Amino acid sequence: MLVPEKMAKYSVEKIDDACMRMMYDRQGYNMASSKVRTSSFSRKVQVAPTSSVPGLKYGPNGTIFLSSGIPDLDKILGGGFHLGSLVMVMEDTEAPHHMLLLRTFMSQGLVHNQPVLYASPSKNPRAFLGTLPATLVSKDDKSLKSDAEQKDLRIAWQYKKYLGENKPPIEERDGKVEYCNDFDLRKPIEKHLIAGNRVECVGLLDCSSLAGIRDSCTKFLSQLPRFDGNITSAGRIAIQSFCAPQCEYYDKEWDMLSFIRSIKSMVRSSNAVAFITFPASLVSPSVSKRLQHLADTLLAVKAIPDEDKELATLLTGYQDMLGLLSIHKVARFNTQVPVILDATTYSMKLQKRRSLVLECLNQAPVDGSSGSSYGTSGGCSSSSNTGTLDF
């Protein structure tokens, strides 16, 4: 458990001014922007300061976010990946959708000039860098406009005069560096972003024990220590297919668990996010469960069957779906309040065949004659032991 050195949500007015200033300064917050409190106990409505470092966003409760590269996912997770968290993605053995998430994660880091460490169980990990997507050059900001419109309720009551004050602040885009870019999955990334040694690549096949990759991670993270001062840069670690069977350490399950645990603790005390994908059905069930519990944020991807008439009648937009993304766990730092999502499973689609969007699963209009109830079928099982024909 982290020592809760960060401030609580409710504050007592009688705290010494100097003490409060010190607490604020530690986080680099701007004191001037907070409102005047009228009662002893009041919710601290803090306007989060805009970050001076591109690619980082300050969130509530003293947390800092890194973007995942997919705008919809950032929104669902409440801002992005927490700095210092361990994100794990459970792969589906039948479809490579985790690679999409990995690619956008790495590309976002490169666009924001953040150091990236990449490890994969292939002989030539550097070859993967050529498949990273480039940012999408969009002609109009349609998505931003529609968001703003929805927040404007059109009411005929007198309260309309007062509505302007309570409008939530719309994020400013300074036009130069966006927090989260849209990526064009058909275009490869600009060469200069992956040139040289900007991305450190490690092959997992070479190491018989995990000592090699652990040392690389330690060295990488030592460049990004977390102090209480201002943050200058953040880093990203991306490990692909961690428990792939071709790795020599595949049989050593406890070694793998202890490696993940050490990564988690190293990342927690540095300014980085670790993103690890692993095929959950390839390790024994207890180890798979342990790995899932170790994660701060846990996602899972699932393949969908092709030409399945039942699914086509059940869901709208079935034709365009690539796969399903489930969000099992969302990291929450410095607060006891959990995130309760409206929906945990989203469908991944390609918008205009280029950028990845996540959509809620929507039920197609039910044919009156079918008569079966879909809502009671229970959650999509995230069990790791699905056979080829068990859906």
Place this chain on the structure above:
Amino acid sequence: MADAICRVLRDGALEGEHATSLTINDSIHSPFGPIVFDYIFTQLSSFISSAKSQSRGIVLVKFSSSPSFTVELLKARGFDIATSHEWLRVLDCYSDPLGWKERLKDRGAIKSPLTEASPNVSICKDVRNLNDLFSMVLALGKELVGDGKNRFSVAIDSLSEMIRHTSLSSVACLLSNLRSHAQVSSIFWLLHSDLHDMKAAAAFEYMSSMVANVKPPTTENTDNFSLLEQNYKRGHFHASLKRRNGRVRVMREEFSIDNSLIKFTSVAAGENAVAQTLVPKVQFNLQLSDKEKSDRAKVVLPFEHQETGKSVQIYDGRKPGTHELEVEKSKKHEDSGRGEIIYFRDSDDEMPDSDEDPDDDLDI
């Protein structure tokens, strides 16, 4: 459908992709894996020998039976053995897998030669060293197709025997090396899934782009002999293909065995109780498409200022009679630029309103 699998193997892999790979799983309840393997092997061989496939040759790694069996099989299916040298190489891991006979021969304990030396066949004397096995397979392949862009296929008769000698991860490493080699077009192997634990079967399915399961026609384990007898003549063939668009295609067929000749017949599409368990709670679509959004923006709400300066006509449920129109017109002249409610009492004996006007809140 088994033919569909053969076609996918025939078409091989695109540039930069891993080789297409197939796992054939069988079990004691329906032990026809070798027969299915032979079927696919002969189909692919016919494509290769008639130059219709991406690969120009095939390397067969035999663990579970002697290479002479393959020769017999090919003869029975009508292949010309004399020209098989051009497209087939066999790596014999059956005759002397651990090198014992070699060592006995060196000591003079046995005198007879191992097998008749055939130009197609190379013998592997140490199957525990998978790096050597890998290089032998590559060497045989390059013998067939040369060093350039031409590709070859690999078939492994039984992975179960291979796993017996070495660890799972080294076999997986060998397979992934083969798959990622630029000159390998497709690769397929047979696995007896009930000989290994779940992890092994799952690991090989992870590495394959197609999985074929040979199953008995009934799933009950009965000691009913008549059913067992049926199990030895027929079965179900389930296959799932991972397509390039990221989706999985699932197919089913029935097969029947007749004198070690297998025949596949398609089965009527049965009930798929698939969709029910897959899909989590779905919601109704509350989102608007772009057209719907623009339509919504155009809707005129009745009590809102339209900011056009006109007074708003409120429909109060009555047809506008002439009397009311006149009254309205006169009123309009007085309060131009302001909206107003004109209230007509329903009947004269209605109680006069008290001081509060319930419509004070409306900003009309």
